Amino acid sequence: MFDTTAAFVTTGRSGYELLADPQLNKGTAFSETERDAFDLHGLLPPNVSTLDEQVSRRLQALRSFETDLERYAFLRELQDTNETLFYALLVGNLEELLPIVYTPTVGAGCQQFSRLFRKPRGLFLSIPHKARIDRIFAQPRFDAVEAIVVTDGERILGLGDQGAGGMGIPIGKLALYTGCGGLHPATTLPILLDVGTDNSDCLTDPLYVGWRHERVRGQEYDDFVEAFVSAVIKRWPRVLLQWEDFAKNNATRLLERYRDRLCTFNDDVQGTAAVATGTLLAAVNVTGVPLTEQRVAVLGAGSAGCGIASLIRAAMRDAGLSESEATARFYMVDRDGLLVEGMPGLTSFQLPFVQARKAIEGWKLDHPDRIGLLDVVRNARPTVLIGVSGQAGTFSEPVVRAMAECNGRPIIFPLSNPTSRAEATPVDIEAWTEGRALIGVGSPFPPITRGGARFKVDQTNNSYIFPGVGLGALAVGASRVSDGMFMAAAKALASSSAARDNPKHNLLPPVSALREVAAKVAFAVAIQAHQEGLTADVPIDRIDQRIHAKIWTPRYVPYRRKMD
Ligand SMILES: NC(=O)c1ccc[n+]([C@@H]2O[C@H](COP(=O)([O-])OP(=O)(O)OC[C@H]3O[C@@H](n4cnc5c(N)ncnc54)[C@H](O)[C@@H]3O)[C@@H](O)[C@H]2O)c1
Numbered sequence: 001m002f003d004t005t006a007a008f009v010t011t012g013r014s015g016y017e018l019l020a021d022p023q024l025n026k027g028t029a030f031s032e033t034e035r036d037a038f039d040l041h042g043l044l045p046p047n048v049s050t051l052d053e054q055v056s057r058r059l060q061a062l063r064s065f066e067t068d069l070e071r072y073a074f075l076r077e078l079q080d081t082n083e084t085l086f087y088a089l090l091v092g093n094l095e096e097l098l099p100i101v102y103t104p105t106v107g108a109g110c111q112q113f114s115r116l117f118r119k120p121r122g123l124f125l126s127i128p129h130k131a132r133i134d135r136i137f138a139q140p141r142f143d144a145v146e147a148i149v150v151t152d153g154e155r156i157l158g159l160g161d162q163g164a165g166g167m168g169i170p171i172g173k174l175a176l177y178t179g180c181g182g183l184h185p186a187t188t189l190p191i192l193l194d195v196g197t198d199n200s201d202c203l204t205d206p207l208y209v210g211w212r213h214e215r216v217r218g219q220e221y222d223d224f225v226e227a228f229v230s231a232v233i234k235r236w237p238r239v240l241l242q243w244e245d246f247a248k249n250n251a252t253r254l255l256e257r258y259r260d261r262l263c264t265f266n267d268d269v270q271g272t273a274a275v276a277t278g279t280l281l282a283a284v285n286v287t288g289v290p291l292t293e294q295r296v297a298v299l300g301a302g303s304a305g306c307g308i309a310s311l312i313r314a315a316m317r318d319a320g321l322s323e324s325e326a327t328a329r330f331y332m333v334d335r336d337g338l339l340v341e342g343m344p345g346l347t348s349f350q351l352p353f354v355q356a357r358k359a360i361e362g363w364k365l366d367h368p369d370r371i372g373l374l375d376v377v378r379n380a381r382p383t384v385l386i387g388v389s390g391q392a393g394t395f396s397e398p399v400v401r402a403m404a405e406c407n408g409r410p411i412i413f414p415l416s417n418p419t420s421r422a423e424a425t426p427v428d429i430e431a432w433t434e435g436r437a438l439i440g441v442g443s444p445f446p447p448i449t450r451g452g453a454r455f456k457v458d459q460t461n462n463s464y465i466f467p468g469v470g471l472g473a474l475a476v477g478a479s480r481v482s483d484g485m486f487m488a489a490a491k492a493l494a495s496s497s498a499a500r501d502n503p504k505h506n507l508l509p510p511v512s513a514l515r516e517v518a519a520k521v522a523f524a525v526a527i528q529a530h531q532e533g534l535t536a537d538v539p540i541d542r543i544d545q546r547i548h549a550k551i552w553t554p555r556y557v558p559y560r561r562k563m564d
């Protein structure tokens with residue numbers, strides 16, 4: 001485990017080497033003693049800054065930029081120059097900086113990845129270098145790695161295939177593992193599996209940094225992923241591996257293949273499920289309609305949609321419904337309309353959520369051959385509407401108005417990212433429901449006006465879950481990440497809701513509280529892992545302490561010169 005409590009660091013590096021290493025660099029904050037010891041005089045301007053002063057300097061520069069993409073590039077460069085300062089800035093300004101480091105700006109960062117490329121971060125594993133994976137992992141620099149986020153770049157947010165540019169996502173997710181979950185940055189590793197791309201903009205861009213090749217699929221793809229996972233297990237047997245932004249055909253399939261082989265989860269399937277379920281549990285307190293009586297319409301029956309349906313269904317079973325009663329409460333709508341039994345082309349993870357033909361007999365339909373979302377809302381009268389389709393504007397005015405007609409307090413969550421892909425905007429939902437909807441959005445939106453005051457709409461994003469899941473699982477050395485651990489995370493999130501005491505308050509804590517949320521989620525996840533026998537050696541009364549010992553706070557520790 002990385003020592004986050006050391007009082008000082010002893011190093012044999014030269015002054016130049018310290019300045020060049022983002023994990024060790026302090027820039028103008030190197031003290032006089034350190035400048036003496038490492039011959040740093042002259043390499044730095046004479047004034048010694050404090051970390052707080054450096055944060056103010058960077059914040060001022062950041063705010064002077066015109067666009068968020070420039071801010072993103074500036075922060076990425078800072079992260080690659082001085083990690084302590086980067087995280088001090090991030091942790092102290094989560095609400096302002098999360099939309100830049102993470103969703104939505106990270107989406108543009110992926111699209112512009114080749115143009116913004118400065119220094120490499122993390123690992124690019126490409127098909128032509130498959131035989132070298134072990135050697136690449138062997139670098140001593142990666143000895144401390146505990147958490148990996150991996151993508152193959154094929155479904156970057158709702159922006160589709162970004163090829164090697166997808167690397168922006170693991171970098172952004174791991175910035176939250178540290179910024180919110182408190183994992184030491186040296187223990188985190190972003191990885192891009194470069195299996196090519198089918199994005200013609202990338203393939204024809206002379207500046208594209210990835211492997212210029214069409215996307216490899218089928219057995220060759222599976223063999224490459226297998227080589228990757230086997231090498232990960234060999235190098236870091238206790239690592240936490242998070243799968244991120246894989247396309248629909250791979251996300252759930254790879255999760256099922258690997259979830260019993262190592263401590264691993266898919267954030268889009270399981271992390272999203274937990275944030276949606278947690279927010280729904282908080283909303284149930286407000287609307288007064290018990291979970292067992294909720295009917296849930298989901299637009300987009302892909303990785304996130306089916307993950308969400310499965311965890312809410314499990315919560316309904318916990319609340320007393322039978323499996324079939326709970327299943328009947330879901331209306332999954334994909335490109336070809338409502339998923340109904342016998343429909344061609346259903347995937348294995350969609351099959352559990354098809355509606356029975358009998359259940360929809362007698363529905364009044366505009367086009368009987370395709371049951372659209374509006375048909376579903378008019379006939380099934382769902383209490384909850386969740387969007388994970390990646391399609392902007394699909395929660396149209398008639399759909400949202402129909403939700404408002406059949407519910408006193410409709411629950412409406414347009415969760416697709418980034419902002420440009422949201423199924424509806426909070427302002428529109430507020431207007432079309434006369435302010436009665438409980439709203440959750442995936443990306444940050446400006447506040448709406450509610451009851452004459454500004455109201456910040458909840459950001460129902462898996463950032464409320466994955467940093468805590470990672471922290472909790474690693475703190476107790478969990479061997480696996482179970483569905484029960486995600487249910488525990490969802491319940492911990494719901495229990496943090498201010499709406500429990502006052503229905504006018506938010507369903508979720510603010511983004512500025514994500515560090516506290518992560519610690520709370522971590523505790524619930526670790527306790528659950530313990531109860532399921534997934535942690536061999538941690539006594540239950542030590543769990544809280546283990547979690548807190550693992551939380552790194554960005555600050556400088558003094559360096560001493562190693563004498564040879
Ligand atoms: N808020 C969050 O935390 C969060 C988490 C995960 C995913 N998401 C967002 O959800 C979206 C989907 O992610 P995913 O991993 O499930 O992707 P996916 O590709 O697995 O699933 C998307 C599904 O939407 C369907 N679809 C496309 N157009 C449609 C339409 N017009 N009507 C109905 N269905 C349509 C597709 O056929 C597919 O089944 C993305 O935009 C992603 O950013 C948000």
Ligand SMILES: O=C(O)C[C@H](O)C(=O)O
Nearest residue numbers: 103157245268417461462
């Ligand atoms: O990255 C996010 O903001 C959430 C989610 O993982 C997504 O893919 O949209």
Ligand SMILES: [Mn+2]
Nearest residue numbers: 244245267268
């Ligand atoms: Mn994702």
